[in-house]
Amino acid sequence: MEKRIAVLPGDGIGKEVTNGAIAVLQAVGERFNHQFHFSFGRIGGNAVDTDGTPLPDETIALCKESDAVLLGAVGGPKWDNIAVELRPEQGLLKIRKELELYGNLRPTLYYGSLADASPLRKEIIEDIDILMVRELTGGIYFGTPRERTMRDGEPGALDTLYYSRREIERVIRTAFELASTRRKKVTSVDKANVLETSRLWREVAEEIAKEFPEVTLEHILVDNAAMQIIRNPKQFDVVVTENMFGDILSDEASVITGSLGMQPSASISENGPYLYEPIHGTAPDIAGQNLANPIGAIMSAAMMLRVSFGLTEEADAVEAAVNQVLDSGYRTGDIAFEGCKRVSTTEMIDEIKATIMDTDALLKIQNCYS
Structure with a gap:
């Protein structure tokens, strides 16, 4: 197989973690006889510095010509005080619009070897497998008008929360389709006791549920959802929600x-290439110090192999290698605890890459995690 991948490292630790994903994809290519061609584009603060815009036209063109897009992270304090339209985050919002990336899939999995890194008790988080489906191109992040304003002689600000029926339908239908291949439960998160957009959201969810009689639908208010994710996360299978709620809950x-x-x-679309990225930020406090955790980016690459390219065995190999390296005690600083083998970004990448390339060991690991 031969595929073209657009790489947008972005800012902060973006370059370090995307380098890890590239190294792992190259190992997969060598191990399974595929060719992945990488082309690089600018986005975010580095694009502002170089091109005067957070998303140059050539970056958009590069992405649209590729089979998939790998993104690092954008933003940082350096660009906090520039004009709103030039802020790095505008590049991220615009690429979502340009590629029509309407839904963001964010899996949350339990890693047994990392149980001690979580502040939650093991019995609460053990065997967790949650898939959050976040609407990505509507809601308050994109609604207009948005402006500073005067009302009754006092300065204020206005952001608009708007959803069309079509935007709601497509992301909820996606959630039901995914749930039908999993444990057949959809939890729809809204604020229907207060917001009109949430009442429309709930109505559409009820209608689409009739098309999937084998899937159970439940509604939950966003404030209760925030509590239940910590209190009893095992109750969730597929969670679908609007843009801002999904942003907050998936980070939680x-x-x-x-x-x-x-x-x-x-991030998935109806027509164009999908975009893959870790959900973390640019971490400017550790950028360039070889301290970042590359696993989010590497597991995003595994999602690329599985979802965009249909390479299930290869994706399984990456995921099994990550599990094996973690089980062997290797940790970057963010997940380190007493008794582990603390490693740098590049050392973690090298361990995962070496595990993928060790054919005999990889077969044993895959059997263990299958």
Whole structure:
């Protein structure tokens, strides 16, 4: 198989973690006889510095010509005080619009070897497997008008929360389709006791549920959902929610694995290439110090192999290698605890890559985790 991958390292630790994903994909290519061609584009703060815009046209073109997109992270304090339209995060929002990335899939998995890295008790988080489906191109992040304003002689600000029926339908239908291949339960998160958009959201969810009689639908208010993710996360299978709620809740769920650095994601579209990225930020306090956790980016690459390229065995190999390295005690600083083997970013990448390349060991590991 031959595939073209657009790589957008972005800012902060973005380059370090995407380097890890590239190294692992190269190992997969060598191990399984595939060719992955990588082309690089600018996004975020580094694009602002170089091109005067957080998302250059050539980056958009590169992504649209590729089979998949790998993104690092964008933003940082350096660009906190520039014009709103030039902020690095605008590049992220715009690429979602340009590629029509309507849904973000964020899995939260239990890693037995990391149980001590989580602040939650083992019996609460053991065997967790949650898939959050976050609507990605609507809601308050994209609604207009958004502006500073005056009302009754007092300065204020306005953000608009808007959803069309079509935006709601497609992401909820995706959640039901995914749940039908898993444990057949969808939890729809809203704030229907207060928000009109949430009442529409709930109505659409009820209608789509009739198309999937084998899947159970439950509704939960977002404030209760935030509590239940910590109190009893085992109750959840597929969780679907609007843009801002999904952003917050999926970050909260990362506490189950002990670190944002462990969490991958896939952003899906109806037509164009999918985009894969870890859910963590740019971590400017450790950028360039070889301290970042690359596993979120590496597991995002595994999602790319499985979802975009249909390479199930190869994705299984990456996931099994990550589990084996963690089981062997290797840890970056964010997931380190007493008695572990603390390693740098590049050392963690090398351990995972070597495990993938060790054919005999990999077969044993895959059998163990299958």
